[in-house]
Amino acid sequence: MLYLKTFDDGDAQAEALSVAVADALRAVLAQRGPQGRATLAVSGGKSPARFFAHLAKTPLAWSQIDITLVDDRWVPAGDEASNAGLLQQTLLRDAAAAARFLPIVDTTRTPEAMLALLNGASGIAAPDVAILGMGEDGHTASLFADAPQWGYATTTRDRFVYTEPSSAPHARISLSLHALRRVPVTFLQISGATKRAVLESAAAAPQRTAISRLANDGGVKLDAYWYA
Numbered sequence: 760m761l762y763l764k765t766f767d768d769g770d771a772q773a774e775a776l777s778v779a780v781a782d783a784l785r786a787v788l789a790q791r792g793p794q795g796r797a798t799l800a801v802s803g804g805k806s807p808a809r810f811f812a813h814l815a816k817t818p819l820a821w822s823q824i825d826i827t828l829v830d831d832r833w834v835p836a837g838d839e840a841s842n843a844g845l846l847q848q849t850l851l852r853d854a855a856a857a858a859r860f861l862p863i864v865d866t867t868r869t870p871e872a873m874l875a876l877l878n879g880a881s882g883i884a885a886p887d888v889a890i891l892g893m894g895e896d897g898h899t900a901s902l903f904a905d906a907p908q909w910g911y912a913t914t915t916r917d918r919f920v921y922t923e924p925s926s927a928p929h930a931r932i933s934l935s936l937h938a939l940r941r942v943p944v945t946f947l948q949i950s951g952a953t954k955r956a957v958l959e960s961a962a963a964a965p966q967r968t969a970i971s972r973l974a975n976d977g978g979v980k981l982d983a984y985w986y987a
Contacts, residue, residue, distance in 0.1 A: 761962040761974040766986040769809050769950065776948060776984045777813035780888060783944045787887045788820055798825045799858075800886035800934065800942070801850065802900070803842025807892065807948060811850040821857035826850065827883050829891060830901035830933035831864045833921075840929055863919065863932045870921045873932065877919040885918065886934075889942040893949050896926065897961050897968025901933035904967050912936060913972065936972055940979055947983040955985055 766772040780799070787797040801807065831842040838844065843862045851860055861883045865873055876882060891899045898904065902912050903924035912920040913936040923930045939945070947970075949958065961971035973979050 760977060760979065761958070761981050761983060763958075763983045763985060766984065768986055772948070772950070772984050772986045773810040773813045776810050776890070776946060777817055779982070779984075780814060780890065780946065781817045781819055783888045784819060784824060788823055796823050796825060796884070797887045798827065798884045800827050800829045800889040801846070802829045802890055802892040802948075803831065803845050804892055806950070807890065808845075808849050810890075810948060811846075815850050815853040815855040818854060821855050822859075824858045825861050825884065826855070826858045827861040827886070828863050829889055829939075830931050831862070832929035832931050833864055833866065833870060834929060835866050836862065836864075870930070870932070874917070874919055874921060877932070878917045882918070885938065886942050888944045888946075889934075889939065890946045890948055891939075893947060893954060893958065893970050894927075895953055895957055897957055897966065897970045898924075899947070899969045899973065900939060901931035902936060902939075902969035903927065904969070913969070936969060939969075939973060940976055945973075945979065945981055947981055949983065950986050952987060955987075958983060958985075 784797050828842050832840045834840050836843045893899045901922050905925040906922040908922045915935050916937050918938040920935045922933055962974035965975050973981055
């Protein structure tokens with residue numbers, strides 16, 4: 760189900776979201792004790808940069824937090840399109856430099872080998888908290904309706920999937936729809952009138968988009984943070 764919070768500007772949104780994410784992570788760590796760990800999955804792109812700047816300075820037990828990605832493009836970490844590279848510059852700094860980063864793309868392997876590793880018993884722990892973004896076509900993570908893998912990515916119980924969207928560059932590794940549905944605390948960060956309209960339409964009636972699948976799932980609490 761969708762819960763929409765609105766803000767006057769990007770700074771207010773970023774500050775409120777960083778507080779909410781930090782509180783959620785503290786709650787996880789409090790449940791797991793002094794040796795416990797929490798896993799945070801974040802989205803890439805330029806939109807979260809302001810939020811990352813706030814979160815990176817937030818006092819947390821960062822050494823007990825694993826940070827990974829909701830999705831990433833199948834490019835080397837040094838490529839400008841890499842979400843992993845972006846995180847190194849924007850989130851994995853200041854106080855958050857003490858966190859452990861777990862990438863989901865390694866182009867020295869094949870995609871098949873990477874998926875086997877990620878979906879195996881020793882793969883990345885399921886996220887406790889996730890921050891999603893959304894495209895104007897209603898995709899979230901890298902679950903594009905125009906990808907040949909759409910059917911598999913939205914029905915498999917595998918945690919990670921490989922997608923090749925027709926409408927966006929680069930193949931990607933992404934959390935599957937099943938994995939997104941199982942995240943205990945999920946935030947959506949968006950801005951602009953167009954994306955709000957897309958989100959509200961997606962929540963009003965089921966559509967063939969990933970964000971609609973999540974917004975219409977009664978078992979999912981989707982906290983959307985929006986500013987104009």
